[in-house]
Amino acid sequence: MSDEAILMKGVCKDFKVLNRHEGLKGSIKDLFSRDYKTVSAVKDVSLTVNKGEIVGYLGPNGAGKSTTIKMMTGVLEPTSGEILVNGLVPYKDRTKNCENIGVVFGQRSQLWWSLPLIESFKLLRDIYMVPQKEYDDMIALYRSLVDIEPVLHKPVRQMSLGQRTLSDILAAFLHNPGIVFLDEPTIGLDVSMKSKIRDLILGLNKEKHTTVILTTHDMGDVDALCKRIVIIDKGSKIYDNDIDHLKSYFGSYRTLRMRIGDTWEERLIDEKETDVMSVIAETQAKHKIKDIQLQEISTEEVIKKIYEGGS
């Protein structure tokens, strides 16, 4: 087997959308019209993900993230281009592909609503035909990583959102898949649950070398989990590199905070253009600076700059 978990080459996905007309007359017209326009959700995306990597897959709303994930999981067929997941073409071998992937869509539980978690686990064990020994080992691993007792015997419908997400993530890893797709796993969760879930994902990735594709809008997730990020905007890939490299994407930015009188003033400085010391000297000449702080730019700020039209 090769080292690549996912291989995408020039993948495009177009949707046909009916051109809707306004008003009642328009609606009647729509009934008979074949007036479609084509919307490109994903344009020529190429991507290689190696086994065991955790990749943050980012982009503003409607950028094409979900569409890409749906193509990788075999739900949607790409309009053109090539996708190989664990060496399989997902859309052609959907069932086989599903054996070796796990999927979590935040806020959308895939567990049996009325069953206690442990019963869902047993059903999944049978569905994926996991040998009893491997199943027991996995449950033991779960116990070592997170406190699963409070959720194990609780029906999913009685769980809090946090418990449900936790359960869904555990269920996605249960058959020890090569790749797990996590779509906004921490959405709507409190700080402590977020960190619990991040630790769990890191732990499972470390123990089982599971490849993780993570979409999120929470930069805390990205900072905690991902070494590499891929950013997609309007269907095109605009960034694919280390997270450390990201910070110098627009130049080497730093935030300079100066306390003048009783207020803190902030300035974002591109060190390629301006020197921090000269800014301080300049300000010093006019005001009395009481205190100084120099901060690295946060991932959140860089991503925001990219979304707002870096390209």
Place this chain on the structure above:
Amino acid sequence: MECRGLKFYLSIYRKILIQDLKSKMSYRADFVISTIGMIMTNVAGFITFMILFHNFPTINGWDYYHMLFLYGFSLVALTPVQCFFDNNWNLRFMVQSGDFIKYCFRPINVFFYFMSEVFDVKGLGQLMFGLGTLVYAWYHIGVPVTFLTIMQALIFLFTASLFMIAIMNFAAATCFWIQGSGYVMVIMFRFKDFAKYPASIFSGIFKIIFTFVIPIAFVAYYPSLVLLSPDEVPLLSWLSPLIGLVFFFLSYKFWMLGVRKYDFTGS
């Protein structure tokens, strides 16, 4: 990797069913109320039937017990669609909200996985009621009880239920293409009420529609003729098991085509 065959699916279904029943029992009030509801519905249906027959002793040459036989036959034949395929009613909501996507992430058949999620206990009341009616009418008509007639009854009841399941599959799967599929389902489900009358009472165009377009006549009339008039069984009756299998298969293919074609937009 081993192949997932019939045995695998049956065992999975059994396990899901047991768990589902267990959790249903734990909501006792819900369980009791829905059972009572089902009994009431059946009793009401039966009373309507009695009143009708009180006024017309025969319909088109069919006397009371023959009609009762047909009635019981249709109730039993409608049980599988009610018990095992009830989730079809939720299909359009799940497709519209996007929740349907979760059925596509498991290494098992999507149609099976989707249907296995709901087992409707209420159908069992209907089954009991239908069986009782059928046996009662069988006894009074004097259909002989032999191995052959029992086997015929089983095979043709199975056939009849395939038709209703297929009709509902077709109706439900329209939601992959159109918005108003709820109406299609309701109308199709209403048609089942025609199943308990002999198709010979419908004239011309309706008979053709209920035989070849929306094959409601196959849900009780044609299959039951094998037992009710063994001397002059129409060809369509003998062919109904085959037609039923083909029709069911087509409805399954149509359903799966919908899944493949659907864009899963919105997340």
